[in-house]
Amino acid sequence: MTAPTEHLVSVDGTGVRFACAEGDTLLRAALRAGVGLGYECNSGGCGSCRYDLLEGEVHDRRPDAPGLSARDRRRGRRLACQSEPLSDCTVRVGALTGPARHRPLRQTAVLRSVTPLTHDMREFAFVARTHAGFRPGQYAMVTLPGGQVERAYSMSNLGNCHGEWRFVVKRVPGGRSTSVLFDALAPGAEVVLDGPFGHAHLREEGARDIVCAAGGSGLGAMVSTVLGAAARPDAGEWTVHLFCGGRTGEDLHVPEQVVRAGRRLGALHVHTAVSDEDAAGGDALRAGHFRGFLHEAVLDRLAGRLTDFTYYAAGPPAMTDALARALVIGAGVDADRLHYDRFC
Numbered sequence: 001m002t003a004p005t006e007h008l009v010s011v012d013g014t015g016v017r018f019a020c021a022e023g024d025t026l027l028r029a030a031l032r033a034g035v036g037l038g039y040e041c042n043s044g045g046c047g048s049c050r051y052d053l054l055e056g057e058v059h060d061r062r063p064d065a066p067g068l069s070a071r072d073r074r075r076g077r078r079l080a081c082q083s084e085p086l087s088d089c090t091v092r093v094g095a096l097t098g099p100a101r102h103r104p105l106r107q108t109a110v111l112r113s114v115t116p117l118t119h120d121m122r123e124f125a126f127v128a129r130t131h132a133g134f135r136p137g138q139y140a141m142v143t144l145p146g147g148q149v150e151r152a153y154s155m156s157n158l159g160n161c162h163g164e165w166r167f168v169v170k171r172v173p174g175g176r177s178t179s180v181l182f183d184a185l186a187p188g189a190e191v192v193l194d195g196p197f198g199h200a201h202l203r204e205e206g207a208r209d210i211v212c213a214a215g216g217s218g219l220g221a222m223v224s225t226v227l228g229a230a231a232r233p234d235a236g237e238w239t240v241h242l243f244c245g246g247r248t249g250e251d252l253h254v255p256e257q258v259v260r261a262g263r264r265l266g267a268l269h270v271h272t273a274v275s276d277e278d279a280a281g282g283d284a285l286r287a288g289h290f291r292g293f294l295h296e297a298v299l300d301r302l303a304g305r306l307t308d309f310t311y312y313a314a315g316p317p318a319m320t321d322a323l324a325r326a327l328v329i330g331a332g333v334d335a336d337r338l339h340y341d342r343f344c
């Protein structure tokens with residue numbers, strides 16, 4: 001058997017070098033080697049993994065990735081999450097960050113069950129051979145059968161030694177990945193999981209009063225974060241505010257395990273918000289939903305004490321951006337106390 005081809009990547013001016021297996025991306029190879037390159041979405045959307053290629057050749061997985069502006073392209077900048085080295089390379093990056101605590105591992109996993117949660121959200125449970133090592137709030141890259149589509153999904157459970165990875169997925173009409181997940185994948189199907197990734201995981205140090213803000217597709221990450229707080233030995237000292245947002249009441253789902261986890265926490269407050277003007281009306285008020293966007297619900301329900309909390313958020317970029325603006329610019333919350341990875 002021949003060994004897989006590897007290319008050596010050198011980070012200019014740092015003395016750092018790591019091997020990248022053929023077909024792997026520069027970003028993932030760095031993280032697998034414990035080298036902390038900056039990144040967020042791992043999908044080509046956010047631009048936080050931009051770098052300069054000084055020597056060598058790379059294949060660009062997604063040449064039209066929105067994470068690069070026209071100016072970036074004119075200057076020859078590239079995305080580490082989309083670059084597959086084809087030769088030894090020398091790259092220039094911004095500052096290296098600390099090493100990943102769990103290095104990402106690529107492995108096959110089998111779909112074990114699918115549970116409907118709402119009209120357009122389901123929880124998919126996969127089982128892999130090795131333990132599932134990740135922190136609450138992190139995500140994995142899921143490659144569907146055939147290898148054509150790979151997307152990021154946040155784990156909705158906790159790291160475990162049974163190899164179980166759960167994801168809450170919201171259907172995107174006509175979406176390439178969600179169409180396969182919802183319409184074609186049956187228990188027994190094999191996918192490839194690569195992970196964990198992401199920085200928006202539950203912090204073990206610091207404030208025990210936390211806010212978890214979940215907009216639509218962000219529910220899984222926030223469920224995992226609440227479960228993570230409740231699993232801590234000092235859970236009784238934690239206060240958690242969980243905000244769930246959707247367009248109408250039909251989009252909302254608060255999982256039973258979150259309610260159970262609340263019994264182990266000092267306090268769990270669940271707030272719901274619906275934004276759709278037409279549907280919100282009297283029904284929303286009767287159901288106790290806040291009427292408006294998720295960030296407006298956070299501002300309203302926590303008025304006067306917004307700087308007391310550490311915030312975790314997941315969901316569409318418009319929602320996390322609005323929350324970040326409202327908290328950091330509007331309310332003076334320290335940016336270091338707001339954690340989210342852009343879903344772009």
Ligand SMILES: Cc1cc2nc3c(=O)[nH]c(=O)nc-3n(C[C@H](O)[C@H](O)[C@H](O)COP(=O)(O)OP(=O)(O)OC[C@H]3O[C@@H](n4cnc5c(N)ncnc54)[C@H](O)[C@@H]3O)c2cc1C
Nearest residue numbers: 041043151152153154168169170175176177178217343344
């Ligand atoms: C960090 C992160 C965590 C996420 N967690 C969740 C989650 O827990 N639950 C959930 O429902 N969704 C989550 N998403 C969104 C998810 O990854 C998909 O974007 C979503 O399911 C729609 O995928 P689709 O293929 O069905 O839709 P499509 O509309 O076909 O594609 C959706 C997105 O994929 C991007 N895309 C297009 N081509 C590529 C490519 N070659 N490589 C990578 N991306 C490409 C596009 O920018 C587009 O916005 C997350 C996204 C990120 C970045």
Ligand code: FES
Nearest residue numbers: 042046047067081
């Ligand atoms: S564009 Fe590479 S991490 Fe977001």
